[in-house]
Amino acid sequence: MxxxxxxxxxxxxxxxxxxxxxxxxxxxxxxxxxxxxxxxxxxxxxxxxxxxxxxxxxxxxxxxxxxxxxxxxxxxxxxxxxxxxxxxxxxxxxxxxxxxxxxxxxxxxxxxxxxxxxxxxxxxxxxxxxxxxxxxxxxxxxxxxxxxxxxxxxxxxxxxxxxxxxxxxxxxxxxxxxxxxxxxxxxxxxxxxxxxxxxxxxxxxxxIARYWDMVALADKKPVNVLGENGLLRDKPGFEVDFITRGSATETKHSHPYPSVLMPMRGHWRVTWDGGAATLAPGDTMSVPENLAHSAVPSMSGEASLYHVVATGDPAGLTWKG
The missing domain is CATH 2.60.120.10 (Jelly Rolls)
Known part of the structure; x- marks a missing residue:
């Protein structure tokens, strides 16, 4: 692409x-x-x-x-x-x-x-x-x-x-x-x-998951914030991961469903088969299904990113107490 x-x-x-x-x-x-x-x-x-x-x-x-x-x-x-x-x-x-x-x-x-x-x-x-x-x-x-x-x-x-x-x-x-x-x-x-x-x-x-708790947990590998086995256990039709400088990798990966990258802190360099782009906090990037890509910080300093991917689960679990 x-x-x-x-x-x-x-x-x-x-x-x-x-x-x-x-x-x-x-x-x-x-x-x-x-x-x-x-x-x-x-x-x-x-x-x-x-x-x-x-x-x-x-x-x-x-x-x-x-x-x-x-x-x-x-x-x-x-x-x-x-x-x-x-x-x-x-x-x-x-x-x-x-x-x-x-x-x-x-x-x-x-x-x-x-x-x-x-x-x-x-x-x-x-x-x-x-x-x-x-x-x-x-x-x-x-x-x-x-x-x-x-x-x-x-x-x-x-x-x-x-x-x-x-x-x-x-x-x-x-x-x-x-x-x-x-x-x-x-x-x-x-x-x-x-x-x-x-x-x-x-x-x-x-x-609820607090930012600095997630930063600590994502020091070595991305943390699954929302998902069947996440910090917040739920299956709402999508999963949310949290990535920091310490857990980001240049190894490309892909998903069978569209995914979205949303930087929280720092600038992130997204590379895919065919090109690259830099994202800043507040930017939102849609990655097509089955497109191999990676995201790593492009500058020094604090860096964190939310990653959302569809799962195909039924959306909308009600309150269970």
Missing amino acids: TPQDMESRIVRYGDLQPCKTAFIDAHTPGSDQKENFTIIGGGVSESPDQHVHIAIPHGFNIGAAGQPPKCRNSLHDHHTAEVFFVLKGTWRFFWGRWGDAGEVTLQEGDIFNIPTGIFRGFENIGTDYGMIMAILGGDDAGGGVMWAPQVIEDAAEHGLILGENGKLYDSKKQQRLPEGINPMPLMSDAELAKRPEPTTTDVLPNH
Whole structure:
């Protein structure tokens, strides 16, 4: 594969195109400064304004959220797995029917595997613009977002209506629901009562891995962070590995499924049969299936990289306690 072909599979951090109207809380005070990015796959945006950088199916989606300080993402859930790692800043994640069942603070490089079946939200609690990267299971990311009822009600008060077709309509732009399309129904009390409310103590041991712990573990060989036998044991349709300078190798390898390289720290030189490219933190590179490649740091200093590869497993394990 030529360098030109591969360049089309690299999304540079500086080239990311945000959408500020991606979701139902786009007008809700406290959430109206969000920027959402769909990097690989169709994502779950409810807006036609969302730009998709790479539409090639991978078996999972890659997205990102950028938010200024004190901006939050409202309580929601997905039908498939949702995994975050913090690229920039300090973030508070919270969950439960009202967002008060539990919470955790994540720093740069930390990763969080959030089970389905639980409403979750997050906010930038740092002092600068922050960015979190997201991996969603499945090619269609489960068919959309499920919002806590109060999020839909709050949004309607600020002019945004979500149709049962999964699309947003903005009364501030004189938009109305099309004929035959009803508003997205709120979850019933019976449905809400079935949702678990795990505490912080329930969630922390098996769903969060800290950056510096992974750096230590990946000193000699890559560490499997998320997988059937990973630090975070799960089979959401993809695996996540963590690589550092000490565990990187120039020996080429390939996968039967597409894979994605996402540098966390340092510059990385990716070499494949046919060319090479250098990635920086925030860049995302899609590697085709069966293409032999390697990735090693290209400069001195701290170097770490997340590696995501599809597995073909069903996506989206629910909370098991």
